[in-house]
Amino acid sequence: MQLLTLIKKELRQEMRSKESIVSMTVFGVTVILLFAFAFNAAPAEFQRFLPGLIWMTYLFVSILGLLRSFASEKEMDAFAALLSSPIDRGNIFLAKLISFWIFIMGTQLLTMPLFSAFLNLKLGLNLPLLSGVFILTDWSIAAIGVMISGMGLRTRMGEVLVPVLLFPLLSPVLIGATKVTAGILKSEALADFNFWVMIILTFAVIFTLVGYLTFGSISEE
Amino acid sequence: MKSYLSYDKNKLLAIGTFIIVLVNLYLIIYVAPMVPEQEWAQRIFYYHVPLAWNSFLGYLGVLICSILYLVKRDPKWDIWALSMAESGTVFAFLILITGPIWAKPIWGSPWTWEPRLTTTLILFLLYIGYFMIREFGGPYERSSRYAAVLGILAFVDVPIIYFAVNFWAPGVQSHPQRGIGGHDPNIKYIFFFSLFSFTLILINMIRYRLHAGRLEQKRLEA
Numbered sequence: 096m097q098l099l100t101l102i103k104k105e106l107r108q109e110m111r112s113k114e115s116i117v118s119m120t121v122f123g124v125t126v127i128l129l130f131a132f133a134f135n136a137a138p139a140e141f142q143r144f145l146p147g148l149i150w151m152t153y154l155f156v157s158i159l160g161l162l163r164s165f166a167s168e169k170e171m172d173a174f175a176a177l178l179s180s181p182i183d184r185g186n187i188f189l190a191k192l193i194s195f196w197i198f199i200m201g202t203q204l205l206t207m208p209l210f211s212a213f214l215n216l217k218l219g220l221n222l223p224l225l226s227g228v229f230i231l232t233d234w235s236i237a238a239i240g241v242m243i244s245g246m247g248l249r250t251r252m253g254e255v256l257v258p259v260l261l262f263p264l265l266s267p268v269l270i271g272a273t274k275v276t277a278g279i280l281k282s283e284a285l286a287d288f289n290f291w292v293m294i295i296l297t298f299a300v301i302f303t304l305v306g307y308l309t310f311g312s313i314s315e316e
Numbered sequence: 317m318k319s320y321l322s323y324d325k326n327k328l329l330a331i332g333t334f335i336i337v338l339v340n341l342y343l344i345i346y347v348a349p350m351v352p353e354q355e356w357a358q359r360i361f362y363y364h365v366p367l368a369w370n371s372f373l374g375y376l377g378v379l380i381c382s383i384l385y386l387v388k389r390d391p392k393w394d395i396w397a398l399s400m401a402e403s404g405t406v407f408a409f410l411i412l413i414t415g416p417i418w419a420k421p422i423w424g425s426p427w428t429w430e431p432r433l434t435t436t437l438i439l440f441l442l443y444i445g446y447f448m449i450r451e452f453g454g455p456y457e458r459s460s461r462y463a464a465v466l467g468i469l470a471f472v473d474v475p476i477i478y479f480a481v482n483f484w485a486p487g488v489q490s491h492p493q494r495g496i497g498g499h500d501p502n503i504k505y506i507f508f509f510s511l512f513s514f515t516l517i518l519i520n521m522i523r524y525r526l527h528a529g530r531l532e533q534k535r536l537e538a
Contacts, residue, residue, distance in 0.1 A: 263438045
């Protein structure tokens with residue numbers, strides 16, 4: 096119940112301000128356009144880089160969104176009020192995780208068509224499998240991202256610390272997601288990239304747990 | 317408070333370590349047998365692997381001390397974690413240097429995406445972040461808490477990174493240490509002696525850093 100209320104609070108805040116989704120989408124569109132301009136290559140050659148480009152884009156977009164997600168808590172000391180209420184800290188973590196997960200998926204929903212339009216991504220039949228990968232990977236990004244930004248944004252160098260810590264921690268997920276996406280786009284057999292799905296899944300489970308357990312130490316004053 | 321070396325115990329440990337390291341160097345250069353095909357390049361194995369061992373010990377220590385710090389909130393454990401993190405990172409950096417030195421003659425190029433080397437690089441980057449958060453994390457009490465959480469996150473991430481990178485670059489198989497044990501028993505003895513002497517260096521470094529950390533703590537309290 097508590098968790099549901101917290102998620103509702105995050106979503107309502109986003110519905111009213113539309114800060115996260117709008118900034119993430121606009122930034123995503125810009126990055127995709129930049130890639131389209133920078134790699135002005137033949138469409139056939141593109142297919143090789145596409146999975147990497149997709150995840151690079153969403154990693155950058157996530158950073159921007161994560162920096163926003165705790166910025167609103169800083170205003171008028173909203174986080175202090177949240178912490179002084181009798182709420183389990185683990186639930187605050189889960190609520191942040193789930194709401195950010197929803198935001199990033201929303202952003203992807205809005206920007207993925209651009210990959211098709213500009214960068215020749217063939218969505219079509221791959222869509223169901225791809226969505227599965229996206230749902231799982233986004234959860235991993237959100238789990239570790241919420242932890243890192245929860246720490247980073249209350250320090251002096253938050254804007255630098257969040258990406259510096261996030262990229263190395265996320266590297267296995269990024270490798271995995273790129274491999275699975277490439278596999279799906281090349282319509283390889285599912286068994287070939289089982290391993291990568293397992294890596295991302297393990298990461299998601301472990302870091303959700305670690306986050307749930309340690310968020311209390313992060314959020315206390 | 318007295319300086320580190322003014323304690324007899326520390327002095328003895330430092331001198332003992334110095335002698336053992338000299339013996340170790342002598343053994344590696346003059347006694348260790350040549351391995352065919354690798355020649356001199358192989359000798360870095362007596363150096364590179366103990367470095368990795370030290371770095372691993374240091375980071376394992378960070379994990380344990382970080383958990384203890386979060387549970388008990390005793391600054392003692394924070395100083396321990398910091399000492400181990402700094403020592404571990406020095407060794408991680410040395411792995412990143414000695415790995416390419418070995419790889420250049422053997423693989424023909426200084427850097428390949430060899431799983432252990434890549435994992436070490438990512439771990440090294442993570443610990444750069446760890447020291448940054450200690451430096452910029454705000455008040456001592458908060459930044460040490462953040463660092464402890466990060467120490468746990470980093471160590472938990474290592475096996476996942478390793479498996480991912482291992483599967484990502486499966487073509488690379490050869491390591492300095494692989495298949496060497498079968499050549500000559502002397503190699504094994506000298507290797508374990510080297511491991512021992514490097515562990516002693518690590519102990520010296522951690523003890524020295526602990527001493528400095530305690531002095532700093534005293535100054536903060538005063």
